[in-house]
Amino acid sequence: MNLKTMILLLILLASFTSCNTKNNDKNPEKINNPNIILISADDLGWSDIGCYGSEVQTPNIDKLAEGGMRFTHFHNTSKCFPSRACLLTGVYAQQNGYAKNFKEPLTNAVTLGEVLRTAGYRTLWSGKHHGLENPVTRGFDRYYGLKDGACNYFNPGDQRPGEGMPARKGKPGNKTVRSWCIDSVLYNPYTPEERDFYTTDYFTKYAVNWLEEYKNEEKPFFLYLAYTAPHDPLMAWPEDIAKYKGKYDAGYESIRKARYKKQLDIGLIDETYILSNATYQNWDELDDSVRIAEIRKMEVYAAMIDRLDQNIGIVLAKLKEIGKDENTLILFVSDNGASAEMVRIDDDYGEIGSMTRWTSLGGDWANVGNTPFRFFKNFSYEGGINTPLIAYWPNKIESKTYSEFPGHFIDFMATFVDLTGAEYPVEFNNQNITPMQGQSLLPVFLGENKQREKSIFWEWQDGQAVYFNSFKIVKEGLENPWELYNLESDPTETNNLSTQNPKKVKELEKLFMEWKTGLPVL
Numbered sequence: 310m311n312l313k314t315m316i317l318l319l320i321l322l323a324s325f326t327s328c329n330t331k332n333n334d335k336n337p338e339k340i341n342n343p344n345i346i347l348i349s350a351d352d353l354g355w356s357d358i359g360c361y362g363s364e365v366q367t368p369n370i371d372k373l374a375e376g377g378m379r380f381t382h383f384h385n386t387s388k389c390f391p392s393r394a395c396l397l398t399g400v401y402a403q404q405n406g407y408a409k410n411f412k413e414p415l416t417n418a419v420t421l422g423e424v425l426r427t428a429g430y431r432t433l434w435s436g437k438h439h440g441l442e443n444p445v446t447r448g449f450d451r452y453y454g455l456k457d458g459a460c461n462y463f464n465p466g467d468q469r470p471g472e473g474m475p476a477r478k479g480k481p482g483n484k485t486v487r488s489w490c491i492d493s494v495l496y497n498p499y500t501p502e503e504r505d506f507y508t509t510d511y512f513t514k515y516a517v518n519w520l521e522e523y524k525n526e527e528k529p530f531f532l533y534l535a536y537t538a539p540h541d542p543l544m545a546w547p548e549d550i551a552k553y554k555g556k557y558d559a560g561y562e563s564i565r566k567a568r569y570k571k572q573l574d575i576g577l578i579d580e581t582y583i584l585s586n587a588t589y590q591n592w593d594e595l596d597d598s599v600r601i602a603e604i605r606k607m608e609v610y611a612a613m614i615d616r617l618d619q620n621i622g623i624v625l626a627k628l629k630e631i632g633k634d635e636n637t638l639i640l641f642v643s644d645n646g647a648s649a650e651m652v653r654i655d656d657d658y659g660e661i662g663s664m665t666r667w668t669s670l671g672g673d674w675a676n677v678g679n680t681p682f683r684f685f686k687n688f689s690y691e692g693g694i695n696t697p698l699i700a701y702w703p704n705k706i707e708s709k710t711y712s713e714f715p716g717h718f719i720d721f722m723a724t725f726v727d728l729t730g731a732e733y734p735v736e737f738n739n740q741n742i743t744p745m746q747g748q749s750l751l752p753v754f755l756g757e758n759k760q761r762e763k764s765i766f767w768e769w770q771d772g773q774a775v776y777f778n779s780f781k782i783v784k785e786g787l788e789n790p791w792e793l794y795n796l797e798s799d800p801t802e803t804n805n806l807s808t809q810n811p812k813k814v815k816e817l818e819k820l821f822m823e824w825k826t827g828l829p830v831l
Contacts, residue, residue, distance in 0.1 A: 342428060342729045343702065344637040346532045346624070347421075347721065349396065350617060351389065351437060351540035352670075352686060353697070354647030354678025357614055361577060361697050362568040362680060364556065365611045369622035370699065373639055376708045377701030378754065379577065382715040382796065384776075385645050387686060387693035388769045389458055390439040392644040392718055393535070397421055399722020399733075400743045403768065403828045411440050411458075415447065417743045417829060419734060421722060422448025425531045428731035431523055435516040436535030443490050453515040455508070455537060456488040456495075462508045462537070462544040462613075463664035465489060466500030473659065476542055476667035481656045507546065509538050509613070513620040517627040524631040531725075534624065539613040541652060542667040549612035550662055557607040560592030560600075561677050564607075568680045577711065578681065578800075585683040585692075585801045589673035602661065607674050609662035634703070638728070638754075641699040642718070647678030648686040681801050689772035689783050691802055706754050715761045715776060715796070719747035727751045743829075766824050775821045782807075782817040791818060 356362040360374035385392040390411040391402030398418035402408045405418035422432040426448055434444045436454045444452040455465065464475040465487050477484040489499030501511075516534055523530060557564060565587065572578045595603070621641075628634040649672030659665035670678070675685045682692035698716070700706055726733050727749035734742050752759040767774040767783075774783040779797040784790065793807040793814050807814050 341636070342430070342529045343705075344529045344531070344633055345425075345430075345725065345728075346534060346628075346637060346639045347396075348534045348621065348639070348641045349393070349436070349536065350614075350641070350643045351535075351537045352645060352648045353539060353614070353643035354675065354680070355643075355682060355692070355695055355697060356568045356572065356680040357539070357647065357678050358618075358697060360575070360699070362572040362575075363614075364564065364567065365614045365618075366552070367614065367618040369618045369625060370641060372625075373621075373641060373701040374699045376703065377639075377699060377706045378710045378712050380698035380700070380712045380714065380716065381577065382713050382800070383642070383696055383698035384694045384715070384717045384765065384767075385643065385696045386718070386767060386769055387645045387689055387772065389437075389540075389644050391769060393437070393439050395718040396642075396644075396721055399719050399745045399747050401719060401746055401766065401828075404743045404746070407440070408768070414442050415440070417740050419737050419742055420444075420447045420449075421531065421533065421725060422450075423737065424448070424722065424731045424733055425725060425729060428729040429528045430729070430731075431526060431528050431530040433516065433519050433530060434533040434535070435519075436512045436533070437537050438490075438535070443493065443495065445490075445493050449533075451492060451515075451519055453491050454489070454512060454535065456490050459537060459540050459542070460487040460489075460508065461542060461664060461667075463506060464500065465508070466496075466498035469500065469504075473663075473665040474656075475664050476654060476657050478652060478654065478667065507544075507616075509536055509616050509620050512536055513623050517623060520624075520627050520631060520633075524633070529729075536617055536620075538617040539610050539670075541648070541650075541669040543606055543609040543613065543662060543670065544664060545609050545612035545616060545662050547662075549616050550608050552615060553608040553611045556611065557604050560603075561589040561673055562587065562592060565589075565677045565680050568677070572681065581798055581800060582681050583799070583801050583803045584681045585803055588676045603671075603673065605661045606668060606670060609668070610670055610674065612662070636703075638700070638702040638705075640701075640721075641697065643696045645686040646682070646684070646688075646693045646695065647675035649675045650686065683802055684785075687770060687772070688785055689767045689769065689774035690785070691796075691800065693772070694767060694774070700750070700754055702754065707756055710756070712753055714750070714753045714759065715765065716750060716753075717747060717765045719745075720750050721747065723747040724750040764820050764824070766821060768825075773821065775817045775824075777817060777820060780813055780817060782814055782821070793817075 359367040360371040394407035406416040432449045434449045439458045461475040479485045489496040657666045679692035684690040684692040764777040782791040792805045794802045
């Protein structure tokens with residue numbers, strides 16, 4: 310080979326390398342895999358954070374929203390454990406054994422940890438599981454947290470010397486014991502020695518300790534940070550509660566209208582989002598004692614969300630400290646809408662917000678939390694299933710953007726496989742694995758106008774729903790007729806079109822029945 314030919318080849322090679330580098334800038338799945346942090350709140354209403362309309366101080370979450378993308382049509386299942394099972398496996402809870410309870414192993418499914426390990430990820434999980442298996446047996450290198458669904462924030466276990474009895478669900482003398490895991494060790498109950506223990510704080514503490522421990526690894530990490538806040542019991546640090554003293558004295562209507570106005574003002578929603586009819590009581594007609602309790606509940610609830618945001622700020626600061634903030638995809642969601650469930654415990658005592666009293670938010674404030682939608686957790690209407698989704702990825706996701714892409718928790722698995730090149734198996738642990746049910750969000754993150762290709766299905770208790778191509782049928786009560794809504798023109802489900810368009814109802818009902826027929830017998 311003569312010198313002239315060699316020079317020409319070198320020029321061509323340099324040009325090819327430069328071209329590939331430019332292409333890689335547009336296709337992050339081809340570059341070094343990013344770190345991934347998936348943050349889940351618990352029973353957080355659609356309007357409960359600042360960047361979705363709230364008056365609660367959430368500057369760190371708001372920073373992620375301002376620097377990234379906010380979704381307005383993203384969905385969970387309306388209930389904690391099936392939502393988390395969908396998020397974790399990329400298939401419906403009806404396909405992995407978690408449609409009705411969480412007392413069995415995940416079946417015919419693989420977890421995000423198991424899949425991302427095939428792409429060389431360090432897999433970390435801190436927080437709530439709401440499942441049977443210890444996550445370290447399902448693909449996670451480290452796990453710290455509550456294996457059950459809800460617990461006392463200040464002490465999940467037995468009474469400690471010098472303290473009151475921690476409030477727990479159940480009848481006197483027969484309280485429910487909550488399971489807790491630290492890596493492979495199961496605690497039942499878990500009584501922390503640390504007197505500064507608060508679940509939100511300690512989930513973060515373990516997460517940032519792991520980030521420090523593994524900071525020099527070349528492999529990327531996946532951190533699933535699954536908080537329990539602001540799920541009941543309503544418990545918060547006094548200094549956080551004090552920040553909201555007097556903030557809710559004006560009552561439900563005042564706060565709900567202010568949130569709706571803010572949503573419009575910041576461009577999160579437009580005039581198609583008609584504010585649904587309120588379902589709360591008349592504030593002025595409440596007894597003084599009831600009104601005082603309602604104010605206190607919301608002050609504590611806000612404080613819990615505030616503390617959640619503070620802890621997210623600690624994680625963000627740690628990322629920056631270890632130099633991993635520029636190539637980390639951060640996602641924030643809630644596992645269902647604000648909750649109207651009420652837990653009543655006979656032997657509770659003490660002030661609302663304290664360790665010795667289990668208090669629930671209730672339906673009136675939950676109606677405010679889900680502004681502008683109808684209904685709550687456990688319902689298949691948008692108030693139960695529509696979650697905030699914030700996607701933040703510096704220099705990849707455009708800042709201050711909104712997306713109307715209709716998504717679901719099942720989409721996370723497809724997204725991460727698309728992003729990392731991880732292997733999603735056909736068989737695993739001697740089980741046939743259900744194919745991924747979701748659609749990758751990566752094109753949406755990168756600003757491409759992708760349409761939803763697949764239908765989305767819901768079924769929890771007496772609620773059922775199907776979404777496809779802007780239309781949704783939904784009902785609450787298996788004997789009730791389907792209602793039909795065009796979510797593109799009526800996202801708050803205020804105009805039932807079922808009598809005007811029975812053909813569309815039949816079309817979507819057929820999709821639902823085909824989905825039901827194809828489900829495994831578990």
